Amino acid sequence: MPYQAEISRTNPSCFLFLIDQSGSMQEPFGSKDGAAGAKTKAESLADAINRLLQNLVIKCAKSDGIRDYYHVGVIGYGGKGVGPAFGGPLKDKEMVPVSEIANNPTRVEQRVKKVDDGAGGLVEQKIKFPVWFDAMGEGGTPMCTAFITATKLLTKWISEHPNCFPPIVINISDGESSDMDPYQAATDLMSLSSSDGEVLLFNLHLSSSAEKAIEYPNDEEKLTDDHSKLLFSMSSILPEYMQKMLSSEGVPVTFSTRGFVFNADLVSVIRFLDIGTRPSNLR
Amino acid sequence: MRVSGKLFWLPKNGNSLEEYEDAAYPCDEHFETEANEFKCAVADGATETSFAGLWAKLLVEGYSEKTALALLRQKWNADVRQKDLPWYAEEKLEKGAYAAIAGLHLKKSRGKKNIFTVEATGDCCVFHVRENTMLSSFPLSASEDFNNSPALICSHEDASVDAAMSKLTQRGEWKDGDSFFLLSDAIACWALKRQEQMQDVASVLQNIEAQEDLTRLVDEERHLVLDDGRPAMKNDDVTLLCVTVCS
Numbered sequence: 001m002p003y004q005a006e007i008s009r010t011n012p013s014c015f016l017f018l019i020d021q022s023g024s025m026q027e028p029f030g031s032k033d034g035a036a037g038a039k040t041k042a043e044s045l046a047d048a049i050n051r052l053l054q055n056l057v058i059k060c061a062k063s064d065g066i067r068d069y070y071h072v073g074v075i076g077y078g079g080k081g082v083g084p085a086f087g088g089p090l091k092d093k094e095m096v097p098v099s100e101i102a103n104n105p106t107r108v109e110q111r112v113k114k115v116d117d118g119a120g121g122l123v124e125q126k127i128k129f130p131v132w133f134d135a136m137g138e139g140g141t142p143m144c145t146a147f148i149t150a151t152k153l154l155t156k157w158i159s160e161h162p163n164c165f166p167p168i169v170i171n172i173s174d175g176e177s178s179d180m181d182p183y184q185a186a187t188d189l190m191s192l193s194s195s196d197g198e199v200l201l202f203n204l205h206l207s208s209s210a211e212k213a214i215e216y217p218n219d220e221e222k223l224t225d226d227h228s229k230l231l232f233s234m235s236s237i238l239p240e241y242m243q244k245m246l247s248s249e250g251v252p253v254t255f256s257t258r259g260f261v262f263n264a265d266l267v268s269v270i271r272f273l274d275i276g277t278r279p280s281n282l283r
Numbered sequence: 284m285r286v287s288g289k290l291f292w293l294p295k296n297g298n299s300l301e302e303y304e305d306a307a308y309p310c311d312e313h314f315e316t317e318a319n320e321f322k323c324a325v326a327d328g329a330t331e332t333s334f335a336g337l338w339a340k341l342l343v344e345g346y347s348e349k350t351a352l353a354l355l356r357q358k359w360n361a362d363v364r365q366k367d368l369p370w371y372a373e374e375k376l377e378k379g380a381y382a383a384i385a386g387l388h389l390k391k392s393r394g395k396k397n398i399f400t401v402e403a404t405g406d407c408c409v410f411h412v413r414e415n416t417m418l419s420s421f422p423l424s425a426s427e428d429f430n431n432s433p434a435l436i437c438s439h440e441d442a443s444v445d446a447a448m449s450k451l452t453q454r455g456e457w458k459d460g461d462s463f464f465l466l467s468d469a470i471a472c473w474a475l476k477r478q479e480q481m482q483d484v485a486s487v488l489q490n491i492e493a494q495e496d497l498t499r500l501v502d503e504e505r506h507l508v509l510d511d512g513r514p515a516m517k518n519d520d521v522t523l524l525c526v527t528v529c530s
Binding site (some may be wrong): 008057064108128179 | 297302337375511513518
């Protein structure tokens with residue numbers, strides 16, 4: 001059965017994030033106007049990715065340091081082209097082990113979060129917030145080129161880790177591909193495989209409307225336009241362990257449920273990233 | 284009452300001895316004692332948490348020496364906060380360490396039945412064996428009962444897991460010559476699976492006399508691939524504590 005390989009320091013797996021950095025990402029979630037001062041999709045997504053990287057680092061932290069269970073890449077695509085999106089010391093690096101991420105944030109910000117004061121109220125608490133990836137948005141949406149870039153990267157990575165738990169690619173975008181039809185490029189990416197199964201490609205479409213999100217569909221029934229159907233067709237069926245995770249959170253799943261959310265709001269984005277990056281079999 | 288025992292363990296394949304995160308009490312390879320009461324335990328520190336081996340060790344010692352959980356938590360916090368740690372290690376400490384535990388308490392009762400009590404949180408198991416027959420396995424009794432989210436005890440009091448709520452208890456009677464095997468989850472799951480296949484697991488466990496015997500068995504079973512593609516024994520830390528009791 002696929003998707004059972006042990007994830008260890010000698011047999012790491014990888015996550016690759018493809019991030020839309022087109023001009024429309026400068027709009028807020030849910031509408032093109034939004035409330036004044038509201039965070040843009042690009043800013044919210046940058047926060048979500050930085051938080052995710054932080055969580056990945058913490059997941060891999062042990063008393064003796066960081067264990068490199070994963071290698072991680074963040075590829076941005078937008079008006080400035082397609083390429084690595086890390087900032088600071090990791091700038092221009094395509095795939096890096098988690099320990100390198102842990103020790104090389106661009107900066108560590110002080111942020112404030114509200115926590116329970118134990119007496120029915122909330123108090124503000126200062127937290128450290130490491131940043132590796134900054135918000136950006138301009139120009140078009142070269143999604144097809146992003147898939148081609150991902151395929152090149154992962155072809156090399158899998159050849160170096162032939163028995164790995166298959167790489168998980170999470171593509172996050174608010175619009176349609178502006179360079180070419182991405183279907184073939186996505187199919188090529190999904191056909192890459194290690195001895196433990198094919199690369200998993202999940203798509204997260206960010207909302208530009210007030211319409212309700214369509215999460216983890218089993219078929220195209222509720223998808224009304226060509227773009228959502230295209231993204232559905234380019235999304236992998238969830239492996240069994242992810243189906244179980246979703247099911248335990250009350251999400252209805254079947255054996256044909258796909259890793260796809262259409263019209264995602266921020267809550268949906270964070271849950272998707274959490275489910276998509278939870279380990280199955282860490283050693 | 285005379286209690287004799289033997290303890291064997293090994294880390295995950297690919298990990299060093301220092302990276303072993305189970306714990307057992309007593310921690311001697313062989314032990315023998317005369318007493319009216321005896322307590323022992325095995326715990327399994329969760330891989331995804333930090334300083335889990337230390338927490339597992341504190342839990343088995345605390346169970347056997349009847350130390351309150353609150354004091355064990357204080358001790359864990361005091362021990363791990365001595366060092367100057369990088370941001371991620373500090374963040375990880377805030378999440379605490381987690382471990383499963385199974386403890387056995389044997390009591391000799393003058394003129395009455397001799398009673399044993401097993402207390403367990405999570406998927407470490409205690410097998411009760413009489414004349415090579417497995418009488419019970421607690422808290423889990425079937426290989427399919429094992430999953431990736433067992434109940435665990437956290438080193439932080441405010442964790443969502445309630446240690447008292449998730450503790451299960453079994454009481455029974457022991458007789459002269461009975462054996463008890465305390466096992467961490469991977470070897471417990473393997474043993475129950477073999478038992479379900481009508482194999483004489485009690486004898487296999489009973490015949491483990493030296494560390495090399497356990498190492499050989501575990502190595503073979505980790506590398507044996509079943510029809511579903513999974514190894515016969517999951518690659519995890521393995522702990523086996525064997526106790527025999529005579530009045």
